[in-house]
Amino acid sequence: MPRVPGGIYTAAVLSAVLAVGAAPPSPLPLLTIVALAPLAAALASLTPDRAGRLRALRAGALHGAVQWGLLLLWVPRAGLRVGAWVVPGWIAMVGSLAILAALAAAAFHHLSTRARWPLWAAAGIAWGGVEWVRASGLGPMSFPWMGMALPLVGIPSLAQGAAVVGEIGLALMVAACGGWVAQALRAPRERGLRALVGVAAVVLLTSAAGAVRMAVVAPEPVARVLLVQPAVPLEVKRGDPAVALTASLEAVEAALPPPAPPVAPPVGGALVVLPETAVPTRLDGDGVGALRERVAGWALRMGAPIAVGAWAEGPGRGGNAVFVAGGDPEAEWPVSWKVRLVPGVEWTAGLPDGVARGTAPQVLAMGNGRQFAPLVCIEAAGASPARELVRSGAEILVNVTNDAWLAEAPWWTRTAAFHQHPAHLAMRAIELGVGGVRVGNNGRTETVDPIGVRSLVLPAHVPGQISVAVERLPDETLFTRGAVPFGPPVLFLSIVGLGLLGRRGAAPGRDEGVDRG
Template sequence: MNALLAAILGALFSAALPGVGWWPLALVLVPLFVLIAQSSSARGAFSLGFWFAVAFFGLYLLWLPTSFATLFSPAAWVIYPPLLLILGVFWGLVTGLSRWLGGLGAGTLALLPALWLLMEWLRTQGYFAFPWGVLGYLWVGTPVAQLAEVLGVYGLSLLTLALIALLALPWVRRGQSLRALFGAALLLGAAWGYGLFREGMPLPETPYQALLVQGDTDPLGRAIGAENDLEVYLRLTRWALADGANPQLIVWPESVVMGPPLESPAAHGALQQIQAVVGEIPLVTGVSAVTGTIRFNSVYSLQGRAVLSRYDKVYLVPFGERWPLIEQLPNLYRTVFSWFGLPMLLNTSPGQAVTPLQSPVGLIGAYICYESVFPQVARQMVAQGAQVLLNISNDAWFGLGRGAQQHFLMGSLRAIETRRYLLRAGNDGITAVIDPLGRVQAALPRGGQASLSGHFALMEGYTPYVRLGDRWLLAVALYALLVPLLRIRKP
């Protein structure tokens, strides 16, 4: 019965995070924490976390099999249940370990936020990193999100977990009701008040204009090399400039240009076409740069025919841009791809370092698609001097579900963490300009060919989050180790 209740709570919680965004539904975590703290065993606590996560992700990631179906047809649904089971194990380990190390009652509540947070961070590391479902994103669109300039998204997660633990405490330990509720109210009130104060701060004038172009082209045709989108983007840019747009920067989305690296002589024709339309206006564009069997997902800064700088995507999409062991098992992959009518897909090579782009406008922190949900990417760009953030993407893969909206809203928090304007150009959207307070200043609806002229400013200075990053997580890890040693656990 408790496992069923945990699953119901997980299903409800899926509506709290970006996509639906009913953040008060995070309160369903209170009964979950109470159930875990009062569970008769660590095994029972594991079951609660497992079924909560399976139900939560089962609804929250419902767009995922639809996305993979673009390449792999309905067979993509076969991989969905195993993914949910893996995610369920992550949460089950957190809740089970919290109960085992913390003991029955308040000790578990003391340990659960720390272990939950460490699990969130670990899920975003390594080859199969997948940052969807990070708790801190539920504050996007509220004043509390402004605290991200100090704590980052993981700090917002810890704030949330601390609030939930305080609200659960009166149900676990008698005589703590007034103190716990006062602590929770004080914590939330301080966070909300800080956010309201920061939202009232004036922003500088926005002297620069960017032209963001949205071509709405077929992602599958691009992936298998059947289409080159350059002509579409040249036409849309030509129309926008003819209609009176006077930008200091033009931005095209991910992988608009396909072919050899733009530094190579073989790309001279493409650069000539671009200059004929753009002239000397600085352009930032996505390029799928292929040399033989080596491919990079890149973003280039151009002016005229000159390549000013280039950044190669570092954080690649598992089973989208890189395929585990494909070099060791090429025949197996070739057979699988052929079942779905696909040619042999290349592994995308990761870039070597996160670095901003040089541009006549200034230093641009440009990153690609999936990288927008890794806060360390934008932070490292700004720490190296980036004055404006730029995210190019191709969200057409998400299909009609909530994935694209989730992706956009999670990425918008990078503007607050770094206090930079964020320019976003998506193949089918969401194309937008976001200010340093995380507010959308201008946007195009998803789908359809269009261009957006938006204004921005170059920002200076570093937020506490840019300076310190997530180093404070080490203190959380130390706390998680010390709690059992200090005998919070009870027999």
């Protein structure tokens, strides 16, 4: 076998850089297919003894630290505008993700060198299993941000399989392809070329099947929704609370269209959507009567209920929530609390929550009697709670967010997360077969159809509003029904491979093949 140039740690860094190079807003999403190959080839060349296992752990940790350090570089860059406390939080987050990456590398090393699994199978099981753990297996500490399959939404035909297997199932395929490319790197030239042809065939067939699905599905209309982007500057929103509230209310009122004449249909359609914390204070409890009257006036002006991000009364600082405000300020407005909090920022193990957590996601109603799934900020990342809401009757996804701290008009404030965040909603739309809208305080305000095609409908960083139609597929996807739950089986197979099959021992005459320098 050819030696791996530069050693295993160079391979780990190269794989990390390839993964980052595939992430939005990169024009090269297919890099995710080959990203694991250098590291997998190097790991499979290590000896199956204790020394090899330790090298695998160290290489995996380096891979995770570089990949997540770069992918999450926007956290300290944006967060320093809020406070220096975000830097240790970022370090802790990257360190935790590096530990998971080390475990994935160790699992792959064991499966490939001792259990003697094919590299494509070992890669799919090891990295696929850890991907599930990271995204949904750690309870409130789960972090489903920027999974290895997410770049595929940049080529929607490649991501259509999520309607069957979900994002984690696609991640298993991506990891397996990386392992297959690793086999090509390790094999003699002729066999290596055959392996590369096999990977290309998988990608092309997956894309072709996805293109057919995109061509034959027939979405049905659900609602016309008015999206409002107030574009309140971050410095104002994070300044004096009274000034921030006044500026936020005035920005919303300036962005709303004028009311329609009595003979015309309502301006707002079935729903008007405002971003996360569009009203940066409580909308329930005592002492908010005048504020509720003002918001109710918006609903009367638009002839439609208003989905508005605001604070809800609760323990501590209260909770981040979405209210559906009608024209009667005395009525009880339906509310859905944010149930997924950002680890290390809104929630830290062993410490009181920075904000109150909702107990269960709530489906909310639009003005036409149809229902929507409210997703606050990071709740669009990961299958939960969107899948639970669609199973409960939601027909479209409504993601409200305050992305002012991810990017504003000055170029030096812009981060990759401004593009990474919206990609998650496209994956949810494909998984669940329902369209969605995304409204940010200053962008990106987008629509996504039920097959994951995104449209930027308002320019970023400027106030505005636009009416859009949202659709859904007439039938539930297999993923919505939960027919193919990939995560737990992948984790189970990982345990089986690490335990029982590992007793078979190492392959005789194993080639080390890695430059240790």
